[in-house]
Amino acid sequence: MDISDYKKYKEIYKKLMKSEFRAKFQLNNQNKEYIKNKGINKIQSHAFEFLNARIKPEFIKNDGKQTPMNGHPVFIAQHATATCCRGCIQKWHKFPKNKELTDEEVEYLVGLIMFWINIQMMD
Template sequence: MNGPPESPDPAPRSLDQRLDAISRQPFRAKFRLRGRELATAELKGPATMRWHAYDLIAKRVAPAEPVKDGKQTPYRGHPVFVAQHATATCCRSCLQRWHGIPKGRELSRAELVYVVDVICRWIERQVAGAGGPDRGRRR
C-alpha cells in the first residue's frame, strides 16, 4: 500500500448518519477534540490528518491479528486516537460490532480507506464545531 488515497467521498451523508448513530452510544459520546489534540488537527489540516490516520490504521488495526488488539489505541495524545474511540474504529472488535468488518483477516484496501474516511470525517466535524465559547475547555 502506497499511502492514503483520496477519498472518493461518494456518500458523506451516510457517513454522517453512521457517525451520528455511533455518537448516541454513551461511551462514544464522551470523546471530543480538546486542547492539544484540537490544536494539532487545526494546525496540521485535513490532508496531514488523513496521512496520520492511514499510517496508524495500517500499522495498528489493519493486520489480521493486531498486536494487543483491544488495547492498541491510546485514549489521548493524537487527534486520530481520540477519533478512533469516538468512531468505534479503535480495534477489530469495535470494527466488527459497529461497522460490520470481520475480525481475523487483514483489512482490504477499501475497508482501510473507509476507516480512514470515518476518522477524518469525525475530526472534520470536531474542528468545524470547535469555534464556540467553550473552545478547548475540558468538561
C-alpha cells in the same frame, strides 16, 4: 468524498453518537491547535499510518488495547468512531476480525475518522 460516502458517514455518525461511550470523546483546544498546525492532510496521513500498522493486519497481538485513549487527535477519533480495535470494527462496521482489512476498508475507516475530525473542528 462523494455524496454517497457523506451519507454513509452521516448515518453511522448518528448511530455512534447515540452511544454514551462514543459520544464522550471530543477534541480539546490543544488537539485542534495540533490539527491546525499540522494541516488536515497530514492528520489524514497519520490516520492511514496508524490504521495500516495497528488495525489492518489479520492478527493483532494486543487487539482491544492497541489504540491509546489520548495523545493524538486520530486516537481520540478512533474511539469516537469505533475504529480503535478489530472488535469494535466488527461490531459497528461489520468487517470481520481475524482477516486482514482491504485497502478499501481502511479507506472507509479513515474517511469516517476524518468526517468526525472535521465535525469537531467546526465546534
